[in-house]
Amino acid sequence: MGIQFEINRKDLRQSRWKQTSSKILQEGDIEIAIDKFGFTANNITYANLGDSFGYWNFFPAEESPDIWGIIPTWGFGTVIESVNSGIQKGERFYGYFPTASHLILKPGKVRPTGFSDIVEHRVKLPTAYNFYYNLSKDDFYSKESEDYQAIFRPLFTTSFLLDEYLIDNNLFGAKDVLITSASSKTAIALAFLMKERREKENLSFKIHALTSVRNLDWVQSLGYYDTVRLYDQISSLEKSDICVVDFSGNEKVQRENKDYFGSFHKHLCLVGIVHWEDQAENPDTSGGVLFFAPTQIKKKSKEWGLANFQEKLLNSFQKFFISSKPWLKINQSEMKSSIENVYLETLEGKISAEMGPILINS
Numbered sequence: 469m470g471i472q473f474e475i476n477r478k479d480l481r482q483s484r485w486k487q488t489s490s491k492i493l494q495e496g497d498i499e500i501a502i503d504k505f506g507f508t509a510n511n512i513t514y515a516n517l518g519d520s521f522g523y524w525n526f527f528p529a530e531e532s533p534d535i536w537g538i539i540p541t542w543g544f545g546t547v548i549e550s551v552n553s554g555i556q557k558g559e560r561f562y563g564y565f566p567t568a569s570h571l572i573l574k575p576g577k578v579r580p581t582g583f584s585d586i587v588e589h590r591v592k593l594p595t596a597y598n599f600y601y602n603l604s605k606d607d608f609y610s611k612e613s614e615d616y617q618a619i620f621r622p623l624f625t626t627s628f629l630l631d632e633y634l635i636d637n638n639l640f641g642a643k644d645v646l647i648t649s650a651s652s653k654t655a656i657a658l659a660f661l662m663k664e665r666r667e668k669e670n671l672s673f674k675i676h677a678l679t680s681v682r683n684l685d686w687v688q689s690l691g692y693y694d695t696v697r698l699y700d701q702i703s704s705l706e707k708s709d710i711c712v713v714d715f716s717g718n719e720k721v722q723r724e725n726k727d728y729f730g731s732f733h734k735h736l737c738l739v740g741i742v743h744w745e746d747q748a749e750n751p752d753t754s755g756g757v758l759f760f761a762p763t764q765i766k767k768k769s770k771e772w773g774l775a776n777f778q779e780k781l782l783n784s785f786q787k788f789f790i791s792s793k794p795w796l797k798i799n800q801s802e803m804k805s806s807i808e809n810v811y812l813e814t815l816e817g818k819i820s821a822e823m824g825p826i827l828i829n830s
């Protein structure tokens with residue numbers, strides 16, 4: 469018997485708890501008790517894109533799945549039952565989990581490093597979301613950085629790929645970069661990586677940031693951006709050929725940036741929609757180009773080889789871990805009693821930018 473937290477797919481402010489019934493595992497299956505997961509605006513975006521990008525299809529609700537959806541998260545779980553000869557009870561994994569207490573998985577080929585869930589409804593979904601890393605062989609894993617990883621591993625991976633993508637494309641002909649919703653963790657990690665690259669490779673681009681009033685001083689204090697401005701202070705930025713990396717998804721912000729920079733506006737890279745209530749009805753009208761991390765993972769793994777890709781990512785991740793330790797505030801709470809609150813506060817943008825909420829199943 470377990471529990472899961474479900475969201476009304478048509479009204480994200482409505483949620484419900486469901487008890488889940490015990491199930492008999494099929495040959496090859498394992499059951500995982502979900503230990504903990506991180507929760508940020510990225511998970512809200514999964515809900516926003518639940519229909520269009522298929523995020524509701526990872527963990528369909530048992531009852532009325534067309535009305536109720538389960539948000540995917542990144543976290544850790546422990547095997548509590550196994551009818552799979554390659555996986556033992558007690559083994560722990562990092563991967564994609566529902567906002568729930570338990571999950572049954574159907575591992576494909578089991579390697580020392582982990583396995584992919586090959587349950588029918590997941591096989592057509594991007595492979596990056598289906599792999600579960602065995603912690604005993606996971607180079608990223610350390611006990612002390614567990615909470616940090618639950619927050620940052622998926623976000624930093626995106627930033628890492630995005631930095632490569634922007635440089636591979638010569639900033640799309642721009643001289644400088646402007647990052648919106650600059651207080652979001654994925655944006656911060658991108659600024660960290662770009663600044664580091666600029667120093668190492670002796671490059672000259674500037675990294676500008678746009679954020680809201682409540683985050684302005686804090687974003688400035690991080691020291692990753694060259695210039696930090698409020699959304700309505702765009703005209704105080706010097707006009708130069710600009711590549712806008714947009715985490716806001718805010719139609720008005722996108723338009724104002726375009727209007728202000730005019731012919732200097734070289735590219736709009738669409739990464740996030742944290743301002744989800746201000747997004748365009750049809751994102752295609754923005755003239756931007758969508759960045760989707762799973763597509764880039766495939767591309768870079770092919771280009772560099774998987775082992776090399778993982779090594780580069782890990783080295784970079786470890787540097788960012790050290791850099792972000794002084795400002796990231798992990799706050800753990802018990803899932804059953806807190807997820808509704810954490811969920812609603814994240815949905816409404818009320819969680820302070822420096823917070824890293826972790827939900828734990830006790």
Ligand SMILES: NC(=O)c1ccc[n+]([C@@H]2O[C@H](COP(=O)([O-])OP(=O)(O)OC[C@H]3O[C@@H](n4cnc5c(N)ncnc54)[C@H](OP(=O)(O)O)[C@@H]3O)[C@@H](O)[C@H]2O)c1
Binds near residue numbers: 510513715759817
């Ligand atoms: N394309 C991809 O493959 C990919 C991969 C990973 C992440 N992403 C996206 O990147 C975005 C950032 O995710 P994250 O987890 O890094 O975010 P986060 O750290 O939780 O972001 C918090 C910030 O987002 C803004 N915000 C959040 N909710 C808001 C609301 N309801 N109203 C107004 N502002 C709100 C605020 O920034 P400001 O005040 O600075 O605006 C806030 O400080 C998400 O949309 C995520 O899905 C995309």
